[in-house]
Amino acid sequence: MANVLTVGANRIWLIEGKAGPANEPQYISMGALGALDWPQGDVTKFERPSDLQYNQWIEAGSFQGSADRVTSTLTTYETIGRSTMLTLIRKKCALDLQIHKGICTDPRDFDGFEKVWIVPNVLLSSFASAEQGALEGEGQAASTEEVGVSGTEIIEVLRMAYTEVAQTQVGEAVVAVDVCDSINCGDCEGTTQSDGCQRVFAVTDGSSSSPGVLPQVVATGNSFSTIVESWISTAAIGTVVNDAGCVGANFVVLVGSTPAIHYASSQDIIDGVASWTKVTTGLTTEPLSIYNYSPLNSFISGKSGYVYAMSNPADGVTTLDAGVAAGAVDLEAINGYDAENVAAVGTNIAIYSRNGLTFSAMTTSPTAALKTVAYRTINEIWMGGTGATVYYTSDYGAHWATKSFPAAVTGVKRIVWANSSVGFILANTASGGRVYRTINGGYSWYLAPENASLSVPTNSALTDIVICEPNKVFIGGTAQGGADGILIKGTD
Amino acid sequence: MQNKIVAVKEGGLIYATLVEKDTPPKEYSSGIRLGPPDTIVEVKLTAGLLAKLTELLFEFKFYSAPDFMNRKPELFVIFQKLGIPTKDHKSLAKHIISLYQQDYFGVNNG
Numbered sequence: 020m021a022n023v024l025t026v027g028a029n030r031i032w033l034i035e036g037k038a039g040p041a042n043e044p045q046y047i048s049m050g051a052l053g054a055l056d057w058p059q060g061d062v063t064k065f066e067r068p069s070d071l072q073y074n075q076w077i078e079a080g081s082f083q084g085s086a087d088r089v090t091s092t093l094t095t096y097e098t099i100g101r102s103t104m105l106t107l108i109r110k111k112c113a114l115d116l117q118i119h120k121g122i123c124t125d126p127r128d129f130d131g132f133e134k135v136w137i138v139p140n141v142l143l144s145s146f147a148s149a150e151q152g153a154l155e156g157e158g159q160a161a162s163t164e165e166v167g168v169s170g171t172e173i174i175e176v177l178r179m180a181y182t183e184v185a186q187t188q189v190g191e192a193v194v195a196v197d198v199c200d201s202i203n204c205g206d207c208e209g210t211t212q213s214d215g216c217q218r219v220f221a222v223t224d225g226s227s228s229s230p231g232v233l234p235q236v237v238a239t240g241n242s243f244s245t246i247v248e249s250w251i252s253t254a255a256i257g258t259v260v261n262d263a264g265c266v267g268a269n270f271v272v273l274v275g276s277t278p279a280i281h282y283a284s285s286q287d288i289i290d291g292v293a294s295w296t297k298v299t300t301g302l303t304t305e306p307l308s309i310y311n312y313s314p315l316n317s318f319i320s321g322k323s324g325y326v327y328a329m330s331n332p333a334d335g336v337t338t339l340d341a342g343v344a345a346g347a348v349d350l351e352a353i354n355g356y357d358a359e360n361v362a363a364v365g366t367n368i369a370i371y372s373r374n375g376l377t378f379s380a381m382t383t384s385p386t387a388a389l390k391t392v393a394y395r396t397i398n399e400i401w402m403g404g405t406g407a408t409v410y411y412t413s414d415y416g417a418h419w420a421t422k423s424f425p426a427a428v429t430g431v432k433r434i435v436w437a438n439s440s441v442g443f444i445l446a447n448t449a450s451g452g453r454v455y456r457t458i459n460g461g462y463s464w465y466l467a468p469e470n471a472s473l474s475v476p477t478n479s480a481l482t483d484i485v486i487c488e489p490n491k492v493f494i495g496g497t498a499q500g501g502a503d504g505i506l507i508k509g510t511d
Numbered sequence: 512m513q514n515k516i517v518a519v520k521e522g523g524l525i526y527a528t529l530v531e532k533d534t535p536p537k538e539y540s541s542g543i544r545l546g547p548p549d550t551i552v553e554v555k556l557t558a559g560l561l562a563k564l565t566e567l568l569f570e571f572k573f574y575s576a577p578d579f580m581n582r583k584p585e586l587f588v589i590f591q592k593l594g595i596p597t598k599d600h601k602s603l604a605k606h607i608i609s610l611y612q613q614d615y616f617g618v619n620n621g
């Protein structure tokens with residue numbers, strides 16, 4: 020039987036300035052949050068005359084208005100010192116509230132949560148105090164302060180467990196993973212209901228043995244209830260796969276050896292009838308990493324500092340930067356916030372664009388062999404590579420800050436963000452890959468999984484991770500021993 | 512003209528061979544060999560197990576490379592029948608698939 024929570028199982032954390040790597044969460048020990056109200060939009064029906072009876076009408080359809088903000092009231096005890104709430108009210112700056120829920124853990128341990136509701140981007144809409152005096156003794160009461168809160172949404176964060184999937188089908192190192200899916204109600208012809216995490220694609224490298232095999236895609240249309248394999252028949256046996264991703268209706272794979280892009284319809288892959296196409300149009304150097312924003316908007320970074328744009332895989336790529344911004348240094352990873360804000364990294368180099376067209380080197384770049392880059396917000400870019408340090412900047416490299424991981428970490432392979440609060444890092448050590456998670460925008464990172472009695476499946480390295488929602492990820496890597504691959508599903 | 516796939520034994524191994532439907536058995540060896548490739552002898556099995564492997568590959572209709580896609584579980588059943596330890600199934604499957612792919616697609620494919 021499920022554990023029913025009581026209101027006493029909630030504790031409030033406040034992050035002034037919103038979740039972020041420099042913003043320490045503050046435990047509100049003498050406070051309580053009122054009920055959360057989150058209107059989802061009034062539902063309005065429209066009618067038409069009944070076909071069966073005069074003077075009767077039937078519902079012809081309905082529509083729902085837009086969701087409103089989350090509102091509540093935060094009540095705290097007033098102390099003799101500075102009023103936190105009054106100070107925040109006067110600052111008029113957005114903050115985050117987190118409601119940590121637990122039964123058996125220490126409420127003061129931020130990362131020791133059992134469940135969290137995050138209300139991000141909160142503005143304080145009102146301030147009210149308790150009575151400011153009592154004429155008679157019976158009017159004595161604790162003095163309280165009450166602020167109205169208004170936030171963007173409620174994000175639920177849960178403990179996760181990690182299990183290996185597709186063990187039979189995966190035979191080589193998994194190089195890239197992506198989710199080609201979105202939430203679907205299944206109302207339209209040809210669509211099926213989906214939570215957005217059903218159609219998962221992983222690509223395995225063909226080069227991990229000699230002479231090797233064809234690279235292949237291991238895919239599922241139902242979150243690994245059934246699994247299909249699709250050999251990339253247009254590629255060379257033993258070819259190196261660098262990256263892959265969903266681009267519109269297609270799944271696109273970037274390969275080295277003979278630099279090319281290979282793509283097939285993601286639906287055809289799932290249906291077992293994939294027909295692969297190889298494209299080299301526009302490619303001057305080996306493509307290394309792909310960032311896809313929309314079906315017509317992809318960016319690819321490559322060797323010698325090249326950055327390419329791709330609007331349709333069939334048409335190949337066009338060069339946005341022929342290695343000028345990066346000084347001809349290989350760009351190992353590219354990522355973006357939207358179609359304009361894009362960044363790419365390589366050894367001792369980070370470049371960026373703010374218009375999706377032209378790239379410049381950051382003012383300074385971390386001295387490291389950078390392997391991953393990710394935007395936490397439109398202004399804050401994270402990157403990592405060899406070593407146990409990750410770097411972030413909010414002014415395109417004019418200033419850098421760092422977060423350090425345990426000395427056992429030999430390299431950071433991937434940083435990904437579900438939203439501005441929740442992120443994951445894949446880090447590798449001599450004994451295998453690890454998953455780190457943050458739920459406060461990178462201020463603190465903890466080793467996953469949350470439940471110490473569980474563990475991430477044994478592996479020799481983790482290579483790629485995709486988030487489809489804050490509590491569901493898919494991870495690819497190399498199995499223990501190095502000759503096999505591993506595909507992991509992390510979920511609540 | 513309709514075709515059929517028949518088993519042709521050569522050198523102790525079974526080869527899936529494509530022949531015309533009305534081809535008499537004594538002429539099967541003149542058909543088009545589908546698989547396994549000659550390089551199957553590189554698989555590290557005893558002569559007896561290798562022969563049995565080719566029999567089972569034919570029986571399970573693993574004729575050429577495309578027949579292996581999406582069918583690893585069946586390949587593992589063959590390995591179980593041969594008494595090959597489970598821990599060796601994936602590496603053996605990879606080796607066999609590699610040989611069939613090289614033969615079908617060519618080493619310089621792509």
